[in-house]
Amino acid sequence: IDGVTFEFIDAAGTEAPAEFMFYLPDFNALCTAEVATATFHNALTLRGAKVRDLLEWSRVIDYVLTEYGERSDVVFASHHWPTFGQENVETFLRGQRDIYRYTHDQTVRRANRGETQFEIAEDLAEPTVQSEHFDTRGYYGTLNHNAKAVYQGYFGWWDGVPATFNAHPLEAKASRFIKAVGGEDAALAIGQEAFDEGDYRWAAEVLNYAVFANPENQAARDWLAASYEQMGFQAESGAWRDFYLTGAQELRNGLADAGAVRTRSREFVEGGPTIELFNALAVRYAPEKLSRDPFELNFRFTDTDEDFVIDVGNATAFPRPGVQSEGAVATLTLSRDAFNDLILQTRSFREIAAAGEAKVEGDPTALLAWFTALETPDFWFNVVEP
Known part of the structure; x- marks a missing residue:
């Protein structure tokens, strides 16, 4: 292309249904597009999409590791910083391959012995490839929600527990929960106690019931917003942080009143x-x-x-x-x-x-x-x- 030699590498079915990487032999440079970037990507985007295949994703990275790792002096992607030096390139690609394969294999292993998506996500240990390499950490995708995505891709949304198969929707469940704990004031007290103990996940769940049972309960809205803020401050993933803080903002200020947004070009x-x-x-x-x-x-x-x-x-x-x-x-x-x-x-x-x-x-x-x-x-x- 314009005097520059490209070797195109098919990466379909990884980060996107249609995707490719390329190698520039004249420069010993490998471009990994969105397939291997300096973070752990999403198996399922939190904005909503189809589940991505982490098994295929790891295979594609392994292909460029074996075919181009020894020939590359630099690897660069569509986002984040490049990696220089042939040995560093191989280390980078091996780490990227391993975090996707680890998440896939360990989720399926645990699912095959009867663990649900929530149990797997809670207990899946951080591998050394994450603890020792910044470029595989969950600044974007996380072990927690990517494990759930792998589970969903194979087994669907249901965790196999009969009680959850046809449970009440959140609004109907919320009013029943509030009644069961003795009213809105009792629920608010439970949520505040959990907040004071630093159990922000439980505080958010209880206070969320209170808000869905009565959206006009300002105290519940404020405490839930505070819980979301604490969870956002503690989140390593930028996506998690943004969702928590946006939730807090909407509870405090209502929906954004930005009018119509043009989404069609x-x-x-x-x-x-x-x-x-x-x-x-x-x-x-x-x-x-x-x-x-x-x-x-x-x-x-x-x-x-x-x-x-x-x-x-x-x-x-x-x-x-x-x-x-x-x-x-x-x-x-x-x-x-x-x-x-x-x-x-x-x-x-x-x-x-x-x-x-x-x-x-x-x-x-x-x-x-x-x-x-x-x-x-x-x-x-x-x-x-x-």
Whole structure:
């Protein structure tokens, strides 16, 4: 590339579904992208995602260790500092490989002997590769939540205890807990006692019940916020610290009132295949908002030469590519570019039609019924209270 020789290394299925590293032979330099950085990464991002495969992750790092370790004078990544010196490069890669493999293997070993994800996360010992090397420590991902992620990846969310299989949701559980301990004042006293003893985890759990049972209990909110702050101050992981301190901030000040947040870029929408755009709309479909009997809609995109049917029913709005329905109540013909404008709400359908860029055959109220049933969720929502 522009006179520089690259050797690309497939790392798919590790930190991301599609990922690669590369080696620069002219410079004896290895780039490990997001796969090996100067910290322990997340097997499951706390913001929410699919579980990553730590077994494959360790295999990919072992591959670059054996293939490029002896040939690399420096290893650098997309984040954090580089590592210089061939011996240091190998030590770095071996440590990165081992922390991912250790977490995977020891979680599965313990699960196979009947331990739950919570027992494993609580008791999994820190290996020497973490205690002796800063670049494998849990500044981001942690042994605790990564072990739970490995467990979840193999066994799912349930810990096998029948009582937890169909437990009450938190708000319903909270009111029952408060009643069981003798009321809000009693729960608050338990939480304060735990706080004074430095048992902030138990204080947070008890006080969280109090807040979910009665979000207007200011004393419970303040003590829970204080517990979160203490847990945040003690967290090694920046992610854990941020979640705790954000929780405390919301308890003290309420949700951020930043208005609407734009999360959709035109480039992102344009880059997505049309079927995936319809799939994205399908997960916004609120069937209870459908104002008429089920029907089918045809879509024809003039610039991409694509046909679609949307089967709008009482439960789903199912997109079917490559076909048109003879029984469709309406057919919308327009360009994909104009449809992007509709999705991004940069132009209304009326404006697009007035510009001669869209044509409706059949019943236009059916299109309106489908659009009306598409939900746009609020960006901000409660987390630390009901």
